Amino acid sequence: xxxxxxxxxxxxxxxxxxxxxxxxxxxxxxxxxxxxxxxxxxxxxxxxxxxxxxxxxxxxxxxxxxxxxxxxxxxxxxxxxxxxxxxxxxxxxxxxxxxxxxxxxxxxxxxxxxxxxxxxxxxxxxxxxxxxxxxxxxxxxxxxxxxxxxxxxxxxxxxxxxxxxxxxxxxxxxxxxxxxxxxxxxxxxxxxxxxxxxxxxxxxxxxxxxxxxxxxxxxxxxxxxxxxxxxxxxxxxxxxxxxxxxxxxxxxxxxxxxxxxxxxxxxxxxxxxxxxxxxxxxxxxxxxxxxxxxxxxxxxxxxxxxxxxxxxxxxxxxxxxxxxxxxxxxxxxxxxxxxxxxxxxxxxxxxxxxxxxxxxxxxxxxxxxxxxxxxxxxxxxxxxxxxxxxxxxxxxxxxxxxxxxxxxxxxxxxxxxxxxxxxxxxxxxxxxxxxxxxxxxxxxxxxxxxxxxxxxxxxxxxxxxxx
Amino acid sequence: xxxxxxxxxxxxxxxxxxxxxxxxxxxxxxxxxxxxxxxxxxxxxxxxxxxxxxxxxxxxxxxxxxxxxxxxxxxxxxxxxxxxxxxxxxxxxxxxxxxxxxxxxxxxxxxxxxxxxxxxxxxxxxxxxxxxxxxxxxxxxxxxxxxxxxxxxxxxxxxxxxxxxxxxxxxxxxxxxxxxxxxxxxxxxxxxxxxxxxxxxxxxxxxxxxxxxxxxxxxxxxxxxxxxxxxxxxxxxxxxxxxxxxxxxxxxxxxxxxxxxxxxxxxxxxxxxxxxxxxxxxxxxxxxxxxxxxxxxxxxxxxxxxxxxxxxxxxxxxxxxxxxxxxxxxxxxxxxxxxxxxxxxxxxxxxxxxxxxxxxxxxxxxxxxxxxxxxxxxxxxxxxxxxxxxxxxxxxxxxxxxxxxxxxxxxxxxxxxxxxxxxxxxxxxxxxxxxxxxxxxxxxxxxxxxxxxxxxxxxxxxxxxxxxxxxxxxxxxxxxxx
Numbered sequence: 001x002x003x004x005x006x007x008x009x010x011x012x013x014x015x016x017x018x019x020x021x022x023x024x025x026x027x028x029x030x031x032x033x034x035x036x037x038x039x040x041x042x043x044x045x046x047x048x049x050x051x052x053x054x055x056x057x058x059x060x061x062x063x064x065x066x067x068x069x070x071x072x073x074x075x076x077x078x079x080x081x082x083x084x085x086x087x088x089x090x091x092x093x094x095x096x097x098x099x100x101x102x103x104x105x106x107x108x109x110x111x112x113x114x115x116x117x118x119x120x121x122x123x124x125x126x127x128x129x130x131x132x133x134x135x136x137x138x139x140x141x142x143x144x145x146x147x148x149x150x151x152x153x154x155x156x157x158x159x160x161x162x163x164x165x166x167x168x169x170x171x172x173x174x175x176x177x178x179x180x181x182x183x184x185x186x187x188x189x190x191x192x193x194x195x196x197x198x199x200x201x202x203x204x205x206x207x208x209x210x211x212x213x214x215x216x217x218x219x220x221x222x223x224x225x226x227x228x229x230x231x232x233x234x235x236x237x238x239x240x241x242x243x244x245x246x247x248x249x250x251x252x253x254x255x256x257x258x259x260x261x262x263x264x265x266x267x268x269x270x271x272x273x274x275x276x277x278x279x280x281x282x283x284x285x286x287x288x289x290x291x292x293x294x295x296x297x298x299x300x301x302x303x304x305x306x307x308x309x310x311x312x313x314x315x316x317x318x319x320x321x322x323x324x325x326x327x328x329x330x331x332x333x334x335x336x337x338x339x340x341x342x343x344x345x346x347x348x349x350x351x352x353x354x355x356x357x358x359x360x361x362x363x364x365x366x367x368x369x370x371x372x373x374x375x376x377x378x379x380x381x382x383x384x385x386x387x388x389x390x391x392x393x394x395x396x397x398x399x400x401x402x403x404x405x406x407x408x409x410x411x412x413x414x415x416x417x418x419x420x421x422x423x424x425x426x427x428x429x430x431x432x433x434x435x436x437x438x439x440x441x442x443x444x445x446x447x448x449x450x451x452x453x454x455x456x457x458x459x460x461x462x463x464x465x466x467x
Numbered sequence: 468x469x470x471x472x473x474x475x476x477x478x479x480x481x482x483x484x485x486x487x488x489x490x491x492x493x494x495x496x497x498x499x500x501x502x503x504x505x506x507x508x509x510x511x512x513x514x515x516x517x518x519x520x521x522x523x524x525x526x527x528x529x530x531x532x533x534x535x536x537x538x539x540x541x542x543x544x545x546x547x548x549x550x551x552x553x554x555x556x557x558x559x560x561x562x563x564x565x566x567x568x569x570x571x572x573x574x575x576x577x578x579x580x581x582x583x584x585x586x587x588x589x590x591x592x593x594x595x596x597x598x599x600x601x602x603x604x605x606x607x608x609x610x611x612x613x614x615x616x617x618x619x620x621x622x623x624x625x626x627x628x629x630x631x632x633x634x635x636x637x638x639x640x641x642x643x644x645x646x647x648x649x650x651x652x653x654x655x656x657x658x659x660x661x662x663x664x665x666x667x668x669x670x671x672x673x674x675x676x677x678x679x680x681x682x683x684x685x686x687x688x689x690x691x692x693x694x695x696x697x698x699x700x701x702x703x704x705x706x707x708x709x710x711x712x713x714x715x716x717x718x719x720x721x722x723x724x725x726x727x728x729x730x731x732x733x734x735x736x737x738x739x740x741x742x743x744x745x746x747x748x749x750x751x752x753x754x755x756x757x758x759x760x761x762x763x764x765x766x767x768x769x770x771x772x773x774x775x776x777x778x779x780x781x782x783x784x785x786x787x788x789x790x791x792x793x794x795x796x797x798x799x800x801x802x803x804x805x806x807x808x809x810x811x812x813x814x815x816x817x818x819x820x821x822x823x824x825x826x827x828x829x830x831x832x833x834x835x836x837x838x839x840x841x842x843x844x845x846x847x848x849x850x851x852x853x854x855x856x857x858x859x860x861x862x863x864x865x866x867x868x869x870x871x872x873x874x875x876x877x878x879x880x881x882x883x884x885x886x887x888x889x890x891x892x893x894x895x896x897x898x899x900x901x902x903x904x905x906x907x908x909x910x911x912x913x914x915x916x917x918x919x920x921x922x923x924x925x926x927x928x929x930x931x932x933x934x935x936x937x938x939x940x941x942x943x944x945x946x947x948x949x
Contacts, residue, residue, distance in 0.1 A: 041584025045805020058570030089529025275561030275787025335738025
């Protein structure tokens with residue numbers, strides 16, 4: 001029996017101690033009518049060799065591609081040490097650190113993580129992580145409403161990741177919170193501060209500011225932050241942590257800095273892995289710390305005066321406050337944060353900056369290579385980090401399908417989320433791409449477009465012949 | 468020593484970043500960072516040593532027994548980890564076309580089907596990323612159901628007083644008022660209190676069964692009838708599903724919606740507090756409201772169902788599709804168990820719990836509900852010990868750390884004074900349980916002979932009792948360079 005160590009002799013002795021005849025007797029308080037006969041949908045068990053073979057086949061069936069998709073999940077190199085240490089049993093199989101004396105390893109690591117994230121975002125404090133970037137934004141919206149007290153409106157630019165917006169709606173909709181979408185500039189791809197006045201006439205709790213935004217474009221964060229503050233609202237930054245190695249952190253935006261910074265932590269050492277597990281981060285100004293949801297680690301001393309770490313400010317949490325808690329959140333993403341902390345320690349401030357800057361340089365280099373292609377052009381003028389929206393002269397799905405045939409995942413079709421943009425693809429290049437990879441992309445894109453246009457012209461001439 | 472204290476300016480890992488530092492292009496100056504972030508400058512070996520040493524300061528399932536009630540700390544098979552971390556799985560982008568993820572999607576689809584069968588529900592969505600999120604979406608679906616029928620008068624969620632703290636917190640997050648009902652002497656929900664609480668204002672009941680008191684709610688069928696008759700729906704908190712896996716299906720008990728903690732019953736790692744994963748199962752009435760995406764198998768291929776396929780869906784919970792890597796681990800686990808192994812889980816979890824309860828009782832510990840069978844967990848109350856010796860449940864828990872055991876859950880459920888909630892899980896051997904009983908007996912003796920020593924525990928851990936009050940008063944949440 002998998003993972004059950006009992007021998008026949010053990011079972012007999014244990015039942016004797018209990019005073020029961022059979023294991024089934026132990027279920028005698030369950031009404032007979034409720035007892036399940038069979039599990040028809042569960043196949044017979046496999047041994048480790050058999051399941052290994054099955055999983056290997058399935059993983060290989062999924063193939064390997066040169067990935068140029070970003071859209072909220074980014075491919076970066078992950079040092080070998082990161083996951084070798086993270087999957088040590090002492091991290092992998094440990095419980096939430098409620099018993100502080102038995103969890104100093106995880107607790108100290110989380111304190112180090114909080115320090116790194118607070119500094120990276122330019123904030124005073126950080127919590128020990130959230131589920132993912134999207135749910136972290138939802139929690140930031142709730143936090144802003146709690147601390148603002150008089151307004152339950154949140155201003156949300158359309159340049160925020162569309163799925164994040166949808167997750168925010170799912171999570172806050174039953175709490176009487178109104179989420180108002182702000183338009184973006186079709187020229188620059190930014191949320192323009194001067195276009196916001198009509199939305200600021202009524203009181204609002206917070207303005208959400210992405211950096212970079214979903215199009216990869218950098219927003220005018222200083223002006224946006226100051227505008228929110230001039231209306232007595234909070235500024236919530238939604239940021240890519242990798243970008244912060246080279247970009248002004250939210251804590252330094254505008255005159256006073258943003259109040260809350262959240263985002264997707266995946267770029268910091270977490271594999272793409274079909275979408276999860278990742279982790280969300282949340283950092284804020286000191287004044288808001290008691291409104292922050294999730295776990296927070298504090299440094300203190302033990303009874304001998306030795307420094308140590310504990311979960312602190314637990315009075316905010318559900319296991320103490322129950323229905324009056326700041327959130328129902330119970331877990332963080334401990335193991336993911338373990339990986340991210342080791343990743344940041346291995347790269348350091350200089351390494352992280354090099355990775356960010358190289359990613360930035362790679363998208364610029366790719367855009368340059370695409371420039372000669374007829375009908376291919378960047379649609380927004382705003383500066384980008386490592387991702388850009390590019391118009392194509394052909395249906396995006398057709399082009400992506402042809403690139404896939406060349407082992408290239410060419411980007412994300414924006415049509416589903418921004419139909420007004422027509423044939424536009426969102427392309428990302430990170431430090432993992434070589435100059436040859438970029439050239440290869442440009443060549444295959446050129447060929448794909450040629451093929452489509454020659455098919456089209458053949459079709460046109462065929463039509464003209466037949467008439 | 469903190470990683471920052473190992474840092475030396477100018478030290479870096481040449482293998483871990485590009486050799487040349489590129490230019491920042493045409494980015495305006497005001498958008499560029501002026502000062503580098505406070506990240507450590509350490510060698511690769513320094514980092515490896517530092518974090519390896521930190522890991523050694525943790526208790527974990529791989530090193531210790533965790534009799535941690537309500538948490539199901541069972542062995543996390545290593546194959547689940549290594550097979551979920553096969554390079555093509557890790558490299559797959561969440562927005563890559565479905566045609567490049569048929570192997571991955573096949574695992575997700577089969578996991579959905581297996582979870583449906585095991586829980587007796589009509590549909591399963593894998594997307595919730597933790598138990599609390601599964602709960603949130605479960606209650607949100609109940610709300611969407613009532614609203615879709617134009618039934619706006621239902622404003623209350625009923626929660627037993629023994630419930631997990633997430634239950635009332637979740638109900639409030641969904642805009643409901645919480646009505647707590649009491650527990651009777653036997654540990655069952657007080658049926659009279661339930662009957663008095665239900666009415667046209669009842670949206671639903673949240674229930675954990677077996678309950679957090681470690682007993683099976685004998686009247687669950689009657690409870691289901693009472694709530695349904697009043698027009699409410701039943702929510703099953705899957706925290707204790709391990710106790711009945713393969714024995715009773717929540718769908719057969721009358722539940723309309725359930726969340727399943729994969730990090731408990733399906734052996735995915737707790738990881739020091741996450742990532743969790745909590746698929747939700749729904750009965751027929753809630754099928755139209757399931758969160759997206761859900762995997763479908765049509766015309767020989769797997770694909771994600773989205774909003775356009777499930778138009779009344781409650782929506783999305785994560786930027787992608789939930790904690791895919793955790794789901795892969797759970798998939799490997801269910802395939803290793805198979806049908807027979809699945810039945811065995813509840814059997815041996817229950818055998819271990821009842822044996823441990825019997826042995827601790829013989830050793831002189833007071834059992835909170837001695838006339839009841841233990842489910843996969845049970846409660847010891849140390850009220851008497853505290854009165855006689857001043858030694859509390861917390862002291863005993865901390866003393867267990869000295870003996871090399873993780874502490875049981877303490878002071879939960881709140882109903883039982885000085886309680887230890889003990890759950891051994893099916894993967895522990897009789898020898899481990901016997902050794903644990905022997906240590907508990909020693910502590911009982913120590914409580915009488917050297918109570919001050921027990922109160923001062925732990926003595927052998929990397930730090931001793933930590934000052935929580937100081938931590939909260941003099942907040943030190945980030946390290947500052949001095």
